[in-house]
Amino acid sequence: MTPLQQVSEHVDPLIYISLALLFGIAAQFKAMHGSSFLRRILTTFGNKFGILYAVIIVTSLFSPLILNDVVILILTPVLISYSKEFEVDIAPLIVAEITFTNIASTLTPLGNPQNILLWQASGVSATDFVLGTWFPLLVSAIVSATVLYPLSKKMKNRSNDILNNTGSSIPPIYLLIVIITIFSSNLLGIPSVLALGISFMLGFIFTFRSLPSIQREFDLKSLFILYSLIASITIIGVLIEPFVASYAFQAASGAQPFSALFIGALSNLISNVPTTQLILSLTNVSPHQAPNIAVEAGLAGNIGPIGSFANLLALLLLRRAGFEIRKAILLQLVIGSISFLPAFI
Numbered sequence: 517m518t519p520l521q522q523v524s525e526h527v528d529p530l531i532y533i534s535l536a537l538l539f540g541i542a543a544q545f546k547a548m549h550g551s552s553f554l555r556r557i558l559t560t561f562g563n564k565f566g567i568l569y570a571v572i573i574v575t576s577l578f579s580p581l582i583l584n585d586v587v588i589l590i591l592t593p594v595l596i597s598y599s600k601e602f603e604v605d606i607a608p609l610i611v612a613e614i615t616f617t618n619i620a621s622t623l624t625p626l627g628n629p630q631n632i633l634l635w636q637a638s639g640v641s642a643t644d645f646v647l648g649t650w651f652p653l654l655v656s657a658i659v660s661a662t663v664l665y666p667l668s669k670k671m672k673n674r675s676n677d678i679l680n681n682t683g684s685s686i687p688p689i690y691l692l693i694v695i696i697t698i699f700s701s702n703l704l705g706i707p708s709v710l711a712l713g714i715s716f717m718l719g720f721i722f723t724f725r726s727l728p729s730i731q732r733e734f735d736l737k738s739l740f741i742l743y744s745l746i747a748s749i750t751i752i753g754v755l756i757e758p759f760v761a762s763y764a765f766q767a768a769s770g771a772q773p774f775s776a777l778f779i780g781a782l783s784n785l786i787s788n789v790p791t792t793q794l795i796l797s798l799t800n801v802s803p804h805q806a807p808n809i810a811v812e813a814g815l816a817g818n819i820g821p822i823g824s825f826a827n828l829l830a831l832l833l834l835r836r837a838g839f840e841i842r843k844a845i846l847l848q849l850v851i852g853s854i855s856f857l858p859a860f861i
Contacts, residue, residue, distance in 0.1 A: 528636065528637065530636055530707075530709045531632070531633055531636045531637065531746070532743060532746075533709055534632050534635075534636050534708065534709050534712055535629060535632055535739065535742060535743070536739060537709070537712035537713055537715070537716050538583060538626065538629070538632055538712060539583070539734060539735055539738070539739050540716040540719075540730075540734065541582065541626070541694060541712070541715055541716050541719065542582050542583045542585075542586045542733075542735070543730050543733040543734040543735070544690065544716065544719030544720075544722075544723055544730065544733075545582050545586070545687055545690060545691065545719075546586065546590075546733040547719075547723045547726060547729040547730050547732075547733045548684065548686045548687045548690060548719075548722050548723060549684050549686075549687065550582070550586075550590070550687040551590045552684070553684060553685075553687040553688065554574060554578060554587075554590050554591065554687075555590075555594055557574055557577075558570050558571070558574050558591065558594065561573045561574060566668055566671060567595075567598060567604070567609065567671060568608055568609060568612050568664065568667065568668040568671055569661075569668055571591065571595065571609055571612045571613050571616070572612050572616045572661060572664070574587075574591065575587055575591070575612075575613055575616040575617045575620055576616050576619070576620045576657065577620075578620075578691075579616070579617045579618075579619075579620035579621040579623075579627055580620050580621060580623040580624040580626065580627045581624070581626060581627070581691045581694065581695065582626070582627075582691070583621075583626075583627070583628065583629075584617045584618065584620075584621035584627055584628045584824070584826045585628075585735075585738065585825060585826050585829055587613075587617050587621075587826075588613065588614075588617060588826045588829045588830050588833075589829060589833075591613055592610070592613065592829070592830050592833040592834070593833065593837075595609045595610065595613065596833065596834065596837045596839070599839075600837075604671055605670075605671075606834065606839055606844070607843040607844040607847050608664065608667040608668070608670075608671070608847065610830055610831075610834055610844045610848075611664075611844055611847045611848045611851055612664055613830060614818065614824075614826065614827050614830050614848060614852075615660050615664075615818050615848070615851055615852065615855055616657065616660070617826055618814055618815065618817045618818045618823075618824055618826060618827075619653055619656050619657050619660065619814065619815065619818070619855065620653070620657075621814065621826075622649055622653055622810055622811055622813075622814025622815065623646060623649050623650060623653055624642065624645065624646055624649075624698075625642050625645050625698070625708070626694070626698065628789075628814065628824075628826075629742055629789050629825075630788050630789045630791075630792040630793075630810065630813050630814070631645070631810050631814070633746070633789070633792050633793060633796060634792060634796070634801060634806040634807075634809055634810050635708055635806065636708060636709065637796045637801060637806075638801045638802060638803045638805070638806035639803055640803035640804075640806045640807065641701075641803075642698050642699045642701065642708070643699055644803065644807070645806065645807050645810070646807075647807075648804075648806070648807025648808065648810075648811075649807045649810055649811050651861070652811050652815075652858040652859060652861045653811060653814075653815075653858070655858040655861065656815055656855045656856075656857075656858040656859075659854060659855060659857070659858070660851060660854065660855040663851055663854055664851065686722050689722075690718075690719055690722055693715070693718055694715040694718075697711055697714055697715045697718065698711050698712070698715060738825075742789065742825075745787075745789060745790050745793070746789070746790070746793045748790075749786075749790040749793040749794050749797065750793060750797045752794070753793075753794050753797030753798050754797065757798055760794075760798065761798050761799065763778060764794065764795050764798040764799050765798070765799045766778070767779055767795060767809075768795050768799045768800070768801050768805060768809065769805065770805045770808050770809075772860055773860055775808070775809075775812060776812045776856075776859040776860045779791055779795075779809065779812040779813055779816055779859075780812065780815075780816040780819065780856060780859065782794070783813055783816035783817060783819075783823050783824075784816060784819050784820040784822065784823045785822075786822075787817075787822050787823060787824060787825060788813040788814065788816055788817045788823060788824055789813075789825065791813060791816075792809065792813050795809065811858075811859055812859045815855055815856045815858065815859045816856060816859070818848070818851070818852030818855045818856060819848075819849060819852035819853055819856055820845075820848075820849065820852070821845050821848070823852070827848070831844065831845070
């Protein structure tokens with residue numbers, strides 16, 4: 517069998533279609549003024565619990581439902597504005613955002629690209645996916661929130677008027693429709709890619725009067741970057757299969773502590789989406805193991821700046837705003853390493 521034939525055997529067009537539809541759902545949400553809605557929610561929780569824990573709550577609520585990158589793109593500029601206005605240290609806020617975006621987005625197949633890959637490749641239902649991820653993620657969230665508590669106490673309560681923004685009730689309604697569609701698909705025997713397609717099309721009920729906004733909000737550049745990563749890792753996986761297949765198989769089988777160590781280390785060398793794709797290119801992942809790999813890859817993304825694409829986005833926005841990112845990276849290394857420990861469960 518030629519290398520080209522080997523590569524073609526590892527290419528699943530449904531994965532690429534699923535990722536495009538996931539980006540489409542995110543575009544629908546943003547076209548419904550989802551950014552304003554999330555800012556309003558951040559204001560509400562900020563006034564009650566303080567800005568740091570407001571970030572934790574908002575990211576925990578919405579990262580499982582829309583792409584973690586979208587949450588980062590919406591919230592990071594708000595946190596930058598808050599930090600400049602009230603002279604608050606930006607590093608703990610960014611670390612809280614990154615940490616809980618990665619933790620919460622790992623809960624469902626919708627939260628991040630590597631989950632879509634695992635969901636599509638393994639055939640696990642959305643319900644079983646959540647049942648397999650929720651416990652270690654809850655432990656990670658509790659531990660991380662506890663470690664961040666001393667940092668939150670250093671931030672005095674301040675007026676959050678800078679965050680105020682009017683918001684519509686349409687974005688949460690749409691997210692509810694998406695959740696119902698996705699999680700009922702396995703009960704109705706609907707393939708996951710079709711459920712995503714239906715969810716995307718239902719968004720036009722709310723955005724049909726502003727169709728150009730869907731095109732503007734669709735992050736085509738990021739999607740192509742993601743496609744390139746997946747395709748290149750698939751090719752690399754075929755070429756290096758004789759050398760790493762046994763390690764990938766052991767990681768896919770869920771053998772601990774090897775699985776968490778392998779996925780954690782590799783994710784912080786090449787990021788968690790390519791790591792997931794590499795494993796899927798070299799071995800079959802069972803529906804039972806897919807949630808475990810999702811947890812390991814998702815929590816591994818918390819450790820280093822390249823562990824997750826969401827991390828890179830947040831740090832890039834921070835640097836563009838003129839902030840020093842070294843403190844955020846060092847703090848993320850500490851918090852991320854602690855938050856990764858439940859991956860060994």
